[in-house]
Amino acid sequence: MSTRTVEFELATPGLDAAGRDIRVPLGVAGPDADELAPEHMLINIGPQHPATHGVLRLVIELDGETVKRCIPHVGYLHSGFEKLGEYRHYNQIVPLTDRTDYLSPMANNVCLALAAEKLMGITVTERCQVLRVIACEMSRIISHIVWLGTTGIDIGAFTPVLWLFHQREKIYDLQEAWTGARLTTSLTRVGGMMADIPDGWEERLRNFCRAFPKVLNEVDTMFTRNAIWCGRNQGVGVISRAAAVNGSLSGPMLRSTGVDYDVRKDRPYLGYETYDFDVPVGEFGDNYDRYLVRLEEMFQSTRILEQALDRLAGLRGAPVNVDDPRVILPPKSRAMSDMESMIHHFKQVMEGIRPPVGEAYMGIENPKGELGYYFVSDGSAKPVRWRIRPPSFLNLSALPQMCEGALLSDVIAINASVDIVMGEIDR
Amino acid sequence: MTAPAPSPSVAALRARFGDSVVRHRVSCGDTIVWVARDRAHDILAWLRDDPGQAFDYLTDVTAVEYRDAELPLEVVYQLRSLARHADLRVKVELDKAAPLEVDSVCDLWTGANWVEREVFDMFGVTFRGHPDLRRILMWDTYAEGFPLRKDFPLRGHFSRSEQTRQALAANPESHYSPEELSLAETYHEIPDDMRERLSRGEHGEVA
Amino acid sequence: MGLTVPEADAPFTEVSGVSPNWMTARLSDLVNWSRTRSLWPMPFGTACCAIEFMATAASRYDLSRFGMERQAFSPRQADVLICAGRLPFKLAPVIRRIWDQMPQPKWSISMGACASSGGIFDNYAMVQGIDTIIPVDVYVPGCPPRPEGLLYAILLLQKKIMGESLTDQQLRVEQTLGADGLFRSPALIDEVSEPFGNSVHQTRSA
Numbered sequence: 001m002s003t004r005t006v007e008f009e010l011a012t013p014g015l016d017a018a019g020r021d022i023r024v025p026l027g028v029a030g031p032d033a034d035e036l037a038p039e040h041m042l043i044n045i046g047p048q049h050p051a052t053h054g055v056l057r058l059v060i061e062l063d064g065e066t067v068k069r070c071i072p073h074v075g076y077l078h079s080g081f082e083k084l085g086e087y088r089h090y091n092q093i094v095p096l097t098d099r100t101d102y103l104s105p106m107a108n109n110v111c112l113a114l115a116a117e118k119l120m121g122i123t124v125t126e127r128c129q130v131l132r133v134i135a136c137e138m139s140r141i142i143s144h145i146v147w148l149g150t151t152g153i154d155i156g157a158f159t160p161v162l163w164l165f166h167q168r169e170k171i172y173d174l175q176e177a178w179t180g181a182r183l184t185t186s187l188t189r190v191g192g193m194m195a196d197i198p199d200g201w202e203e204r205l206r207n208f209c210r211a212f213p214k215v216l217n218e219v220d221t222m223f224t225r226n227a228i229w230c231g232r233n234q235g236v237g238v239i240s241r242a243a244a245v246n247g248s249l250s251g252p253m254l255r256s257t258g259v260d261y262d263v264r265k266d267r268p269y270l271g272y273e274t275y276d277f278d279v280p281v282g283e284f285g286d287n288y289d290r291y292l293v294r295l296e297e298m299f300q301s302t303r304i305l306e307q308a309l310d311r312l313a314g315l316r317g318a319p320v321n322v323d324d325p326r327v328i329l330p331p332k333s334r335a336m337s338d339m340e341s342m343i344h345h346f347k348q349v350m351e352g353i354r355p356p357v358g359e360a361y362m363g364i365e366n367p368k369g370e371l372g373y374y375f376v377s378d379g380s381a382k383p384v385r386w387r388i389r390p391p392s393f394l395n396l397s398a399l400p401q402m403c404e405g406a407l408l409s410d411v412i413a414i415n416a417s418v419d420i421v422m423g424e425i426d427r
Numbered sequence: 428m429t430a431p432a433p434s435p436s437v438a439a440l441r442a443r444f445g446d447s448v449v450r451h452r453v454s455c456g457d458t459i460v461w462v463a464r465d466r467a468h469d470i471l472a473w474l475r476d477d478p479g480q481a482f483d484y485l486t487d488v489t490a491v492e493y494r495d496a497e498l499p500l501e502v503v504y505q506l507r508s509l510a511r512h513a514d515l516r517v518k519v520e521l522d523k524a525a526p527l528e529v530d531s532v533c534d535l536w537t538g539a540n541w542v543e544r545e546v547f548d549m550f551g552v553t554f555r556g557h558p559d560l561r562r563i564l565m566w567d568t569y570a571e572g573f574p575l576r577k578d579f580p581l582r583g584h585f586s587r588s589e590q591t592r593q594a595l596a597a598n599p600e601s602h603y604s605p606e607e608l609s610l611a612e613t614y615h616e617i618p619d620d621m622r623e624r625l626s627r628g629e630h631g632e633v634a
Numbered sequence: 635m636g637l638t639v640p641e642a643d644a645p646f647t648e649v650s651g652v653s654p655n656w657m658t659a660r661l662s663d664l665v666n667w668s669r670t671r672s673l674w675p676m677p678f679g680t681a682c683c684a685i686e687f688m689a690t691a692a693s694r695y696d697l698s699r700f701g702m703e704r705q706a707f708s709p710r711q712a713d714v715l716i717c718a719g720r721l722p723f724k725l726a727p728v729i730r731r732i733w734d735q736m737p738q739p740k741w742s743i744s745m746g747a748c749a750s751s752g753g754i755f756d757n758y759a760m761v762q763g764i765d766t767i768i769p770v771d772v773y774v775p776g777c778p779p780r781p782e783g784l785l786y787a788i789l790l791l792q793k794k795i796m797g798e799s800l801t802d803q804q805l806r807v808e809q810t811l812g813a814d815g816l817f818r819s820p821a822l823i824d825e826v827s828e829p830f831g832n833s834v835h836q837t838r839s840a
Contacts, residue, residue: 047728048678050707055680055725075564076725077680080581080757082549083574087581095754102682118455146685165692172689182689183682183778245509248485248538261509360455361505361516363486374505376491384494389487389505397541423681426564426722565759566724574758583758587827588820590758591766594723595730596815 040068047076051154051412054422056396060403060411067411070403072396077426085386089352090116090190093386098184100388101424103146104139104367105185106175113188114269115362115373120355122191122327127318129270131197134205134308135187136270136364137301141212142171143367143419144294144301148219151291151416155232160219167215170208177201190353191328192321202309209302209309216298223291233287237402237414240285247401248394251369252297253418256282256289263365277304287417294419297367327353352381361389368392368419388427392420434458436480436515444470449520459516461501467519468530474506474515475535482506482515485536488543490550492577502529502552521552531557549575566597662800669713669739670792672701676712676736678729680719683746683778687718690781700788709735714791715768716784720748721761730811733768738806741771741795743787746778752827753777762827767817769809 046057055076061069081100085093090112097108110132117124124132145168149161172182178197179185187194223229239249244257254261262279264272280296282289321328329348330341357379363372369391376385395418402418403411430453437451437460447466452459462470474482486505499520506515521527531554532539543554544563551573554560561567565574570593571584583590675697679687691697691705706712709732721729733742744764747753750773752762764770771794774787798805811817 047725048707048732050705054684055728075562075566076722076728077720078564078722078724078759079681079720079755080574080759083579083581083757084755099682099754102685121455146688162693165689166694169689169692169694182780183686243537245483246537248487248536248542259509266512358454359457359459361457361487361514370486372487372505374487374489374503376493378494385489385491387487387489387491387503389489393541393545394538397538564724571758579758581757582829586820586824587762587766588816588823590723591726591761591823592815592820594726594761595767595811595817597724597727 045411047073052415053150053420054425056415056420056422056425058399058411058415060408062408065407065409067403067406067408070400070411072399074393074396074422074425077422079423079427081427082386082388086382086384089381090355090383091353093383094188095184095186098186099423100390100427101143101366101368101371101392101421102183103421104143105183106135106187107139107143107364107366108371109185109188110136110270111362111364111366111371111373113190114364115360115375116190116355118362119358119360119375119377120190120327120353122322122324124192124322125319126271127196127312127315128192128320128322130308130311130315131193131320132188133270133272133275134305134312137304137308138171138174138205140301140367141298142168143421144298147294147367147416147419148291151413152223154412154416155229157222157229160222163215164219167208167212174201174205174208177204189321189328191324196320197312202312205305206309209305212302213299216295220295224295229291230288232410232413233291233417235284235286235288236406236410237287237290237417238285239398239402243398243401244285247398249369249398250391250394251366251419252290252293253369253395253398255280256293257285258283263363263370267363269362269364275304275307277307287413290417290419354379354381363389366391368421368424369395371424388424390424390427392418392422393425396420396425431456434513434515436460436474436513439477439479440470440474443473457514457516459518461518461520464519464521464529467517468532468535471504471506471517471532472535474517481508481510482513484509485532485538486514488532488539488546490546490552490575492550492575494577496523496577499523500527500550500552502546504532527552528555529553530555531560533557549573551576566594568597569593662798663796665800666796666798670795672704673713673741673788673791673795674704674706674711675702676706676709676715676732678715678717678719678732680717680721680725681748683718683749686778686781687716687745687784690784695781695785697785697788700785700792702788709733710737712736713740715740715742716745717742717749717764718745720746720753720755721764721767722759723761724759726761726767729764730767730817734808734810738808741791742768743772743774743784743791744770745774745784745787746776748777750775756829762823765818766823766826769817 041062043060043062044057045060046052047055057073057076059071059073060067081096084096094109094112097112098105101108145164149164152160175185176182178201179187179194239257241257241259244254245259258281260279260281265279277300280293282293325344330344334341335345355377357377359376361372361374363370371391372389374387374389375383378384399415399418402414406414433451433453437458440448440460444466447463447470449461449463474480484507486507489503491501491503499522502519502521504517506517519529521529529552531543533543541563543557544560546552547554547560548562548564562569572579677687689695697703715733715736717729744750748755749764752760761767772787772791774783776783
């Protein structure tokens with residue numbers, strides 16, 4: 001098994017046109033070679049490309065196969081989410097959140113509800129909190145599955161993606177049974193959820209938690225000690241701790257560099273401080289560490305899911321939504337028969353829920369990193385400003401520094417390891 | 428119920444910067460500090476570097492325009508200190524009657540690069556000293572304006588057919604001018620017709 | 635096909651009951667049959683629908699049973715462009731160029747509500763239906779459509795292709811942008827892009 005060292009040895013130290021150090025990979029000649037053929041190639045990857053994980057455009061300046069500069073261009077999926085949010089009631093924004101990070105829709109739904117509830121000073125019920133933890137961890141698993149499968153395809157391994165996507169289908173079945181939709185779940189509402197879990201759902205999730213680690217172990221066998229995987233990923237796409245913190249990276253990108261920062265541990269929400277789980281932290285900040293971090297996170301998510309299911313067993317029959325008629329729609333039977341309920345229903349549907357004047361930022365640990373929703377309210381039913389703090393956007397902005405000095409094929413591997421979702425980057 | 432106490436950074440800021448700290452507020456548990464535009468960069472640098480503050484992590488940079496046209500536009504900095512587990516929101520008010528400008532903090536946090544470009548793209552705020560201030564979400568030659576401004580209609584200013592025409596005419600692969608890349612070193616050596624095509628953003632004629 | 639008793643309008647006819655080695659068919663039926671059974675998709679996946687497209691290509695729903703396993707990411711080698719996901723204006727020239735690069739015969743499937751009509755994104759950034767930019771053969775409603783919905787669309791496309799005639803010159807004409815830089819007339823684009831139904835009310839201020 002061959003590994004490349006993290007620190008590149010400079011054969012002949014040199015500076016590029018801007019005066020920055022050129023990190024020369026082993027075996028490639030340094031600036032002396034410029035006498036022979038000083039042409040740099042400018043190539044364009046994307047925006048339509050199988051390996052860019054969405055509509056991302058990379059403009060790469062190549063010296064032979066070595067990347068001199070990598071400039072990402074984003075915005076090809078800009079859909080005006082933040083503008084749309086200003087024209088919608090808070091509950092109407094929930095379906096929009098499915099479509100930003102579409103790989104982990106339920107986690108976005110949860111973040112939106114938490115942000116709106118922070119703005120309105122609402123605390124949800126215990127059963128709702130446990131259900132939301134389940135939603136977030138299921139989302140973490142499916143997001144990491146897509147990441148691992150597609151990264152495998154980029155490096156050249158086609159089998160694990162089929163195994164993993166089959167697991168994804170099981171989660172999709174659970175999401176569909178709960179919300180009616182496989183992908184665009186719109187799970188949460190301000191003050192609660194769209195619905196409680198149906199009968200038999202807990203058993204199915206438990207079966208999944210029992211079977212999934214076996215599949216992960218198989219994938220682990222395929223990848224972790226695989227010479228090709230290690231050769232392509234170890235020492236590739238290195239970013240230092242200081243650069244990661246200064247670059248506003250978050251999630252596995254940040255943890256792979258050795259920074260032990262996970263929003264679930266740092267500023268816990270939904271009762272995460274009461275769950276028993278570990279946060280994997282890397283050391284070298286390369287692709288391989290990001291792979292190990294995310295793989296372990298899937299194991300840990302399964303652990304959290306099992307604990308949450310145990311708690312659910314003790315909360316049978318507990319209410320899911322808060323008992324606040326200003327934010328939760330009354331049951332239809334009461335809305336049709338009881339005057340006060342009818343008025344509550346009318347006000348909520350026609351006018352929307354009015355939070356107090358103020359603003360709130362709520363950050364949660366999304367699979368990609370710290371997802372934050374920032375609401376500014378002027379007291380009306382539609383927010384003045386809805387800002388999505390996109391983890392992938394900031395993570396991707398570190399791509400140029402990770403790619404400089406790497407080979408062209410490394411660019412694909414590094415881009416894959418950032419784990420981007422263009423819907424969230426471009427919003 | 429007593430109002431929640433603001434972050435201790437507020438008092439420290441007032442002690443250090445006096446009147447440049449305009450006002451502060453606590454909303455939903457978050458501390459917000461408004462600072463004068465002229466000293467914003469110094470204040471943010473101090474917040475990052477002072478050992479008692481240590482806001483080493485820039486969570487976000489964004490802007491807010493209120494529906495009330497009389498209120499100024501605010502540029503919002505969400506700061507975080509990883510070591511002290513503390514958050515702070517710093518705001519700079521920009522008068523809408525004057526050019527919307529504020530100093531860039533790219534030299535303090537590299538993560539500010541793209542988010543400031545986005546604020547420029549969506550609100551039209553110029554960040555002085557930004558290394559590469561151009562649109563990031565819309566295309567470079569986007570002519571309709573700054574979408575997140577309140578005077579920008581949801582569906583844009585132009586008709587749908589005009590938007591489609593402008594979109595189809597915008598050549599995506601010319602959005603990064605070759606001069607800005609080190610291709611410029613050999614720019615004078617490439618053939619004339621290629622140079623002309625690059626400047627036009629074309630990829631050769633189809634016979 | 636082939637060896638069974640044919641119905642009146644069946645595409646394939648057995649000539650002789652003695653030898654099963656000969657078979658006649660109309661050329662256009664043979665060509666259409668081979669085209670439909672190996673449609674190489676160009677997955678122009680942009681957003682959430684692309685994830686459902688990936689799920690359709692994965693092992694549970696399995697596109698390869700329809701001959702579409704070989705996804706052609708180069709438009710030069712593709713038969714059908716599947717626009718899976720929303721299309722913002724910034725991406726409009728890209729899909730137009732990809733469509734132009736595809737050689738005839740080519741078809742397109744507009745997957746999802748956003749590709750078909752702009753979906754929930756009736757705003758400054760979104761193309762209100764890719765049919766304002768490229769010709770579309772099959773539309774798939776849904777947000778996102780279920781994999782079964784996409785498969786049904788593929789079957790519909792196959793049915794459409796089976797009904798094509800080789801002698802129809804109009805089918806294989808390249809429909810390029812007009813002199814005004816548009817694919818449809820401005821009046822038509824404005825008319826189909828007008829807000830309708832719920833979107834009018836949702837964006838009305840409270």
